[in-house]
Amino acid sequence: MEPRLSFVTLVVADLAASRRFYVEGLGWEPVLEAPGEVLMFRVADRVVLSLWDEAAAAAEIGPVTRGGTPPVTLAHNVADPAQVDAVLDDARRAGAPHVSTAQDRSWGGRSGYFADPDGFRWEVAHNPGEVGRIVLP
Structure with missing residues (x-):
């Protein structure tokens, strides 16, 4: 496996709030947006930051835990x-x-x-x- 990172995905509790923060607040432009499900930004050459709604993420990856400061x-x-x-x-x-x-x-x-x-x-x-x-x- 090559040492390469393609996506960083953050599971978010409120996609609309995340959109307000990143798009309206910080001025980032989405490269893909599926309302209520996912929001993606190109953050580097060949690297995407994906903000994934918690319910949609849990359906694919399983339960999501919350609490405290994320360890990343x-x-x-x-x-x-x-x-x-x-x-x-x-x-x-x-x-x-x-x-x-x-x-x-x-x-x-x-x-x-x-x-x-x-x-x-x-x-x-x-x-x-x-x-x-x-x-x-």
Whole structure:
């Protein structure tokens, strides 16, 4: 198997709320939308973020559990430290229920976090190292 990721699928409790947050709040444009079922965004070359309604997901993958902070984070890297603060401000204006203050990190970069309506945490980071350079367009 090649080391490749094609889809990241998040099972969401309220697809309409997720749509308001990502489309109307953050300004993302869907590449596919099946109302009440799924919403998809192209987030990188050959990578799709899929927001899947909980009932539709459970019918295919089985029971979905909820509670606490999901044990996964998503990341959006930016080219300079000031952009970290700007993206966190965008998330706050979009209605993110949790937004942390950006901080300079011991690893040499700057980052902060916001949560989407289902509590999925997004890291917004400026990473001045080699790995940071390979993830930017």
